[in-house]
Amino acid sequence: MAVTIAPAARAAGAEKDKDPAVIRSLIFVRDRGIFVLWALLLIAFSIWASPYFASVDNAILIANAAAITAIFAAGVAVGIIGGALDLSIPGTAALAGCVCGWLITHGTPTWLSIVAALALGAVVGVINGLITLRGFNPIIVTIGTLSAMSGLAAVIVGGYTIPGLDSLTFMGTQRYLGVPAPVWIVAALFAAGTVFLTRTRDGIRMMAVGGNPEAVRRSGIHSNRYKVLGFVISGFCAALGGLVTTALVTEANPAASPGIIFNALTAVALAGVSLAGGRGSLPRVLVGALILGTISNALTLKGIQPYWATAVTGVLLLGSLALEKWVSTTVSRRLVLSAHASTHTGTR
Amino acid sequence: MDSPALELRGIDMHYGYVRALDTIDIEVRQGEVLGLLGDNGAGKSTLLKVMSGVHQPTAGEIRVHGTPATFASPADSTHAGIQMVYQDLALVDAQDISTNLNLGREILRKGPLGWLGFVDHKAQRRRSAAELEKLGVRTAAVTRPVEMLSGGQRQVVALARGATRVAGAERNGVLLLDEPTAALGYEQTQQVQALIRRLADQGVACILVTHNLPLAMAVCDRIAVLNRGRKVADVPVAETDNDQLVGWITGARPSMF
Numbered sequence: 001m002a003v004t005i006a007p008a009a010r011a012a013g014a015e016k017d018k019d020p021a022v023i024r025s026l027i028f029v030r031d032r033g034i035f036v037l038w039a040l041l042l043i044a045f046s047i048w049a050s051p052y053f054a055s056v057d058n059a060i061l062i063a064n065a066a067a068i069t070a071i072f073a074a075g076v077a078v079g080i081i082g083g084a085l086d087l088s089i090p091g092t093a094a095l096a097g098c099v100c101g102w103l104i105t106h107g108t109p110t111w112l113s114i115v116a117a118l119a120l121g122a123v124v125g126v127i128n129g130l131i132t133l134r135g136f137n138p139i140i141v142t143i144g145t146l147s148a149m150s151g152l153a154a155v156i157v158g159g160y161t162i163p164g165l166d167s168l169t170f171m172g173t174q175r176y177l178g179v180p181a182p183v184w185i186v187a188a189l190f191a192a193g194t195v196f197l198t199r200t201r202d203g204i205r206m207m208a209v210g211g212n213p214e215a216v217r218r219s220g221i222h223s224n225r226y227k228v229l230g231f232v233i234s235g236f237c238a239a240l241g242g243l244v245t246t247a248l249v250t251e252a253n254p255a256a257s258p259g260i261i262f263n264a265l266t267a268v269a270l271a272g273v274s275l276a277g278g279r280g281s282l283p284r285v286l287v288g289a290l291i292l293g294t295i296s297n298a299l300t301l302k303g304i305q306p307y308w309a310t311a312v313t314g315v316l317l318l319g320s321l322a323l324e325k326w327v328s329t330t331v332s333r334r335l336v337l338s339a340h341a342s343t344h345t346g347t348r
Numbered sequence: 349m350d351s352p353a354l355e356l357r358g359i360d361m362h363y364g365y366v367r368a369l370d371t372i373d374i375e376v377r378q379g380e381v382l383g384l385l386g387d388n389g390a391g392k393s394t395l396l397k398v399m400s401g402v403h404q405p406t407a408g409e410i411r412v413h414g415t416p417a418t419f420a421s422p423a424d425s426t427h428a429g430i431q432m433v434y435q436d437l438a439l440v441d442a443q444d445i446s447t448n449l450n451l452g453r454e455i456l457r458k459g460p461l462g463w464l465g466f467v468d469h470k471a472q473r474r475r476s477a478a479e480l481e482k483l484g485v486r487t488a489a490v491t492r493p494v495e496m497l498s499g500g501q502r503q504v505v506a507l508a509r510g511a512t513r514v515a516g517a518e519r520n521g522v523l524l525l526d527e528p529t530a531a532l533g534y535e536q537t538q539q540v541q542a543l544i545r546r547l548a549d550q551g552v553a554c555i556l557v558t559h560n561l562p563l564a565m566a567v568c569d570r571i572a573v574l575n576r577g578r579k580v581a582d583v584p585v586a587e588t589d590n591d592q593l594v595g596w597i598t599g600a601r602p603s604m605f
Binding site: 023026027199200201202204205207208211212214215216218219220221278279331 | 422423426432434436438439440441442443447448451452453454456464465466467469492493495496509
């Protein structure tokens with residue numbers, strides 16, 4: 001624990017230092033607590049809502065119900081981790097769905113329409129990013145693009161929904177190996193996103209920029225491109241979410257529903273992703289979305305009014321905040337203790 | 349004797365009509381710790397910013413290892429082997445020590461994964477541990493997030509980050525330290541002091557800006573004092589004392605030059 005400055009020779013002989021058990025368990029609670037919470041919920045619901053809850057079919061149901069929230073939550077989370085809350089997600093989603101629908105009804109191949117819609121999401125991200133780099137508050141900027149994009153979506157489809165997009169069912173209601181397409185999409189998205197954020201240079205730098213842009217800049221890295229990258233990824237996720245929503249109902253709707261962002265934010269906050277940026281992990285966000293789905297599923301199974309699910313979710317969210325606070329104060333108290341201890345360890 | 353690691357000749361710096369620096373000559377050699385003292389507004393920070401490329405001097409010449417250099421930006425000075433350790437540390441709290449030390453010079457994996465930009469975490473941790481060991485520093489495990497470190501440990505990590513980028517190269521670089529112990533307690537100050545000495549012993553040239561006279565006396569080889577933009581003293585520590593230095597800092601004692 002103590003900062004010991006020992007002669008190099010002595011340090012070389014010292015065994016590889018490990019963090020003390022307390023610190024390790026605190027890190028565990030902080031990083032893995034939500035998995036434990038979900039496991040507890042699953043066990044509790046399996047007993048409480050037996051025998052309907054604990055079945056493969058119901059698990060698939062939960063996963064499918066959580067899929068849309070999870071996709072948008074991934075976008076929100078990457079945005080926040082990269083240092084900016086992207087509120088334009090519902091607008092981008094609506095625009096992507098409408099553009100894809102419009103292209104399909106005007107004879108464009110389905111795959112090309114999808115690629116175009118996803119690319120459009122990324123472009124919206126670039127726009128958000130470039131405006132924000134000019135020194136404007138990202139929240140205001142993305143509120144602006146939110147209404148710009150949903151307005152644009154309505155213009156494109158003339159204010160009406162585009163029905164009958166049956167060629168999209170392959171990524172909507174279609175099942176592969178018994179698992180619905182949106183669940184596969186979520187799995188792929190989160191796997192790719194997690195690998196990107198934790199294993200690649202660009203992902204790590206993006207997280208670092210979200211945490212402390214100055215530190216990154218002083219390391220000789222152009223931090224601006226990573227800020228834009230965060231918006232691009234969240235725009236891409238928004239477009240993907242919009243497409244999956246469209247595919248599920250085979251109908252492109254220009255109305256951007258702000259509810260999307262609040263559901264996603266709940267999942268993200270439950271996952272302990274700090275709004276200050278720079279921290280958080282996608283697997284936790286996925287579990288956050290799954291917890292929301294699990295609660296509403298179990299309560300529905302027991303025939304309890306769905307409002308209770310919302311209430312329970314809110315209480316859980318507040319509880320997770322309390323836990324996080326406890327972890328951080330405990331850590332700082334431990335650090336103060338160890339700082340005292342180090343005055344007796346002797347230096348040099 | 350070879351040329352100084354960093355040498356400034358006749359540096360002038362004007363802000364409008366204000367003369368922040370007035371024909372400053374200063375140099376630091378490899379393995380030397382130069383203390384830079386002065387009251388608030390004496391020009392210490394401005395001089396440091398000239399050295400780190402944040403400000404461009406109105407007139408004067410900068411030489412790095414004898415080669416004339418112009419710093420149009422902080423990147424230029426970093427490139428020339430000059431690293432600044434700021435008072436506010438600028439660490440990424442949520443990331444671990446290893447990631448912080450390797451930011452901007454990541455080790456990529458070999459083969460196709462490396463082409464995709466995959467980072468070799470294991471190699472980075474090994475390198476960080478080795479570098480910290482070479483500095484004679486043991487903080488916590490290199491996988492510990494910085495936010496779970498004490499103030500002293502963070503300072504050590506920030507120093508090490510600067511040091512690892514200037515030490516070990518063919519020609520050692522220059523480390524600029526701005527009040528490295530401002531936020532630290534007595535014991536931690538002792539530790540940072542020991543680390544600075546160790547860096548100098550490894551051949552790094554250090555410039556230490558501080559208000560802490562005992563620290564300067566303990567760690568520096570030579571001390572330069574600035575007063576209202578002019579250098580009023582430049583003496584080996586062995587040939588001066590507290591009272592003289594305070595005299596130069598306050599202006600009560602006439603300039604050496």
